[in-house]
Amino acid sequence: MRAVVIEGAGGPEVLSVQEVRDPVAGDGEVLIDVVAAGLNRADVQQRRGLYPPPAGASTVPGLEVSGRIAEPGSSDFAQGEAVVALLAGGGYAERVAVPAGQVVCAPEGVDLTHAAGLPETAATVWSNLVLQAGLRRGERVLIHGASGGIGVMAIQVVLALGAVPHVTAGSPAKLAVARSLGVRTLIDYRRQDFVAEVLASTDGRGVDVILDVVGAKYLSRNLDALATGGRLVVIGLQGGSHAELDLGMLMGKRASVAGTTLRARPAEEKAAIMAAVEENVWPLVAAGAVKPFVDRTFPLAEVAEAHAYFDSGEHTGKVLLTLG
Known part of the structure; x- marks a missing residue:
């Protein structure tokens, strides 16, 4: 699959898209075919060599995605179901393995690409x-x-x-x-x-x-x-x-x-937070009180350009990478 690789600490130029091995779901995990991934400041800090991923997490950047279930494993999700997920890493890729508790159904009434800007925020x-x-x-x-x-x-x-x-x-x-x-x-x-x-x-x-x-x-x-x-x-x-x-x-x-930080929390805590988001925030999204606020989208191949735009500070709301 295609994924973003960080080739040393530095500016956006250290990011490249390469062919890497597909992830394999472990116990309690699901595989997601990624539709879009959100950029976050933590990704920038990781690129600069200042914020390494937690132990055992993917070295591919990306802390939130939207997509469809590719392999549901033992979860209650159905294959092909539209979801969003909170990650410890791995989102800038065509496919990602995620603990099932950190995955929730995409909220109603939101374009699945734009939904990638919701889970982390x-x-x-x-x-x-x-x-x-x-x-x-x-x-x-x-x-x-x-x-x-x-x-x-x-x-x-x-x-x-x-x-x-x-x-x-x-x-x-x-x-x-x-x-x-x-x-x-x-x-x-x-x-x-x-x-x-x-x-x-x-x-x-x-x-x-x-x-x-x-x-x-x-x-x-x-x-x-x-x-x-x-x-x-x-x-x-x-x-x-x-x-x-x-x-x-x-x-x-x-x-x-x-x-507080979010990325390094145990999977159980992240699952509890995502359950609270699904219970309390998704109804606000469905009612139109909360909306994804997307500034720009970039195809995965333009990840360096996306990071340069993010670094400029000119963006308002979310910057997304699209897979397609």
């Missing part, structure tokens, strides 16, 4: 905002990186749950994406102090939950923006991994800070 947002932070109706949420795949999904889920999103992004065009989804508090972090804007929009109270992809650079500022009893969830380290934290302020606000 939906699993990340639901597991962090709801399962980790315990987001409740009426609470206020600050979402950093609002125009990316995670950000766009987070905005839609927050609104669907009856909470209030506040967002940051780096340009008026990217903030326009959030505005089109119904966000009212829009902060250009290049021109505005996001803490001052958050406090002004909340009468000085701050937000209840922050979903952060920046990390160290924003740690102290995020704490300033949190309300009493607030919860900060760090899911990315684009701004570094080391920072000082004022524990006195943390304790005074009775706030909490959590850091």
